[in-house]
Amino acid sequence: MSSMFKKVYYHDTDCGGVVYYANYLKYLEEARTEYLSQKGIEIKEMAQKGGLFAVKCVNIDYKAPARYGDTLEVTSQISKIKNASLEFFQEVKRNGQILVSVSTVLVYIDTNFQPQAMPVDIVKKLGQPD
Amino acid sequence: MSSMFKKVYYHDTDCGGVVYYANYLKYLEEARTEYLSQKGIEIKEMAQKGGLFAVKCVNIDYKAPARYGDTLEVTSQISKIKNASLEFFQEVKRNGQILVSVSTVLVYIDTNFQPQAMPVDIVKKLGQPD
Amino acid sequence: MSSMFKKVYYHDTDCGGVVYYANYLKYLEEARTEYLSQKGIEIKEMAQKGGLFAVKCVNIDYKAPARYGDTLEVTSQISKIKNASLEFFQEVKRNGQILVSVSTVLVYIDTNFQPQAMPVDIVKKLGQPD
Amino acid sequence: MSSMFKKVYYHDTDCGGVVYYANYLKYLEEARTEYLSQKGIEIKEMAQKGGLFAVKCVNIDYKAPARYGDTLEVTSQISKIKNASLEFFQEVKRNGQILVSVSTVLVYIDTNFQPQAMPVDIVKKLGQPD
Numbered sequence: 001m002s003s004m005f006k007k008v009y010y011h012d013t014d015c016g017g018v019v020y021y022a023n024y025l026k027y028l029e030e031a032r033t034e035y036l037s038q039k040g041i042e043i044k045e046m047a048q049k050g051g052l053f054a055v056k057c058v059n060i061d062y063k064a065p066a067r068y069g070d071t072l073e074v075t076s077q078i079s080k081i082k083n084a085s086l087e088f089f090q091e092v093k094r095n096g097q098i099l100v101s102v103s104t105v106l107v108y109i110d111t112n113f114q115p116q117a118m119p120v121d122i123v124k125k126l127g128q129p130d
Numbered sequence: 131m132s133s134m135f136k137k138v139y140y141h142d143t144d145c146g147g148v149v150y151y152a153n154y155l156k157y158l159e160e161a162r163t164e165y166l167s168q169k170g171i172e173i174k175e176m177a178q179k180g181g182l183f184a185v186k187c188v189n190i191d192y193k194a195p196a197r198y199g200d201t202l203e204v205t206s207q208i209s210k211i212k213n214a215s216l217e218f219f220q221e222v223k224r225n226g227q228i229l230v231s232v233s234t235v236l237v238y239i240d241t242n243f244q245p246q247a248m249p250v251d252i253v254k255k256l257g258q259p260d
Numbered sequence: 261m262s263s264m265f266k267k268v269y270y271h272d273t274d275c276g277g278v279v280y281y282a283n284y285l286k287y288l289e290e291a292r293t294e295y296l297s298q299k300g301i302e303i304k305e306m307a308q309k310g311g312l313f314a315v316k317c318v319n320i321d322y323k324a325p326a327r328y329g330d331t332l333e334v335t336s337q338i339s340k341i342k343n344a345s346l347e348f349f350q351e352v353k354r355n356g357q358i359l360v361s362v363s364t365v366l367v368y369i370d371t372n373f374q375p376q377a378m379p380v381d382i383v384k385k386l387g388q389p390d
Numbered sequence: 391m392s393s394m395f396k397k398v399y400y401h402d403t404d405c406g407g408v409v410y411y412a413n414y415l416k417y418l419e420e421a422r423t424e425y426l427s428q429k430g431i432e433i434k435e436m437a438q439k440g441g442l443f444a445v446k447c448v449n450i451d452y453k454a455p456a457r458y459g460d461t462l463e464v465t466s467q468i469s470k471i472k473n474a475s476l477e478f479f480q481e482v483k484r485n486g487q488i489l490v491s492v493s494t495v496l497v498y499i500d501t502n503f504q505p506q507a508m509p510v511d512i513v514k515k516l517g518q519p520d
Contacts, residue, residue: 009423011282011416013275015328016177018243020271021185022159025152026401033399044459047146055151057191062184065243068275069434113148113195139293141286141412143405145458150401156271163269174329198405199304276437278503281445282415289412314452315411321447325503373408373455 001077001130002035008070018065024100025058028090031074032104035088040125051119053106056085060102070094077130084108084115086126131207131260132165138200148195154230155188158220161204162234165218170255181249183236186215190232200224207260214238214245216256261337261390262295268330278325284360285318288350291334292364295348300385311379313366316345320362330354337390344368344375346386391467391520392425398460408455414490415448418480421464422494425478430515441509443496446475450492460484467520474498474505476516 006027014020033043046052066072073093080087085107092100108118118126136157144150163173176182196202203223210217215237222230238248248256266287274280293303306312326332333353340347345367352360368378378386396417404410423433436442456462463483470477475497482490498508508516 007420009416009420010274010276011280011419014270015273015275015277016182016184016270017275021188022152022155022271025155026399029152029401030397030399042459047458052146054146054195055192057189058151059187059189061187065184068437069432137290139286139290140404140406141289141410144400145403145405145407146400147405152401156269159271160267160269172329177328198307199302276442276444281448282412282419285412285415312406314406314455317449317451318411319447319449322445325444 001075002031002038004031004034004074004076006030006072006074008066008068008072010068013068016065018067019070021062024060024062024092024102027072027074027092028076028088028102028104031076031090032088032106035076035078039127041122046122049119050111051116051122052109052111053086054109054113056105056107058102058104060100062100064097064099066092066094066099072099078126079103079129081123081126081129083117131205132161132168134161134164134204134206136160136202136204138196138198138202140198143198146195148197151192154190154192154222154232157202157204157222158206158218158232158234161206161220162218162236165206165208169257171252176252179249180241181246181252182239182241183216184239184243186235186237188232188234190230192230194227194229196222196224196229202229208256209233209259211253211256211259213247261335262291262298264291264294264334264336266290266332266334268326268328268332270328272326273328276325278327279330281322284320284322284352284362287332287334287352288336288348288362288364291336291350292348292366295336295338299387301382306382309379310371311376311382312369312371313346314369314373316365316367318362318364320360322360324357324359326352326354326359332359338386339363339389341383341386341389343377391465392421392428394421394424394464394466396420396462396464398456398458398462400458402456403458406455408457409460411452414450414452414482414492417462417464417482418466418478418492418494421466421480422478422496425466425468429517431512436512439509440501441506441512442499442501443476444499444503446495446497448492448494450490452490454487454489456482456484456489462489468516469493469519471513471516471519473507
């Protein structure tokens, strides 16, 4: 499991006074990227070799709103690993309170957006689900 | 059911060459707003009376990517109506092909972000699920 | 001169209750794209031939804020045409009141992001400054 | 002068393969907020007392594009202080190379979006221009 901290700025919020619901998906992207990087998987290098993780589906629950100035913790863990796909479970917390919980399936694709079995070195670096 | 058209611009896309996964949620917000407006429910007036629809959860499937310059159709229908919540089913299509399908639960809340039974006039305007 | 209309949604606004200052630049991109399209210049086709308009500088004045639910008019005109660059003058209005006025310089670049003289057919389609 | 670091993620980029021109304005907001915070000025507390810094104008030059995976330095300094306004000068750099340079005027406003002389404690905390 990995953990990332994000501070909420004006650009994250909407006129309801809280973080706009789509913007959590940006935090989640950042946190997954950092998680993979900690495992030695760099999206940029992977892309240069013609591979990409595309988001296949997102199931997201919004439990309580985050607000301007909040410092949020975004946790990431991998809950499932298959041949050509990964499942992440992520939470967004403020002072330990869970604001958002999410599961996301990523599919490994080539440059034609076709699913492919993940390369051996990626599989090795991923290791076991958390 | 209602239908809205969106053209894809640079700001919608990412360096993978396709629409960024979070940006569909903006299209979906717009389409729900127009759907409700066609039923006589104006979010702005509702907010001035102290009511708001907050997104409670989103289940979204990405089937195929949209690209720069595409014209997308976003369809919206209400699949469930409860005391204090609504469920939308929405699709994003390009020339009839379904790119994204989504169900979203909205909760009616007051200014303290507490769920409330929907006011009678809103319930009347909503009518039956599609 | 061309004119485009935009409705303001939640995703455009921030917790100050108004349109977030960076989001006007998205409206401006859309309006420039439509202006060029009306002159027969399609960004997508241009890109497929290896050409791109990159934003070189933006001078933007914010005179009054736009709010949720507003319908905005975005006007676009070309104020200058040079060998390898264009200058747009654009305004964002609400009921005729100018909220934002902007001038933007675009440079014509190749796929290596190097400035190039604009192709003859583009120059012809652009015609004279407004 | 203060300095902040930002990593570029997918959500920052567009299908041109570079950071979308409007997204730098988000980095700039973040960097100004951190600059002010280092001087003891917290936007959130200021807002609770009814004051706000609104962006009045932005002059931005794009010199070279930032790309996915880049780590950017955003520098901020105050170049001018008046009764009711501030001028920031900011740069976005990658390994010392200036990619973007910007000057931004912020006006101190009340909750009715009317310009006001800045409160004495804010003026004291700001001190002299850099």
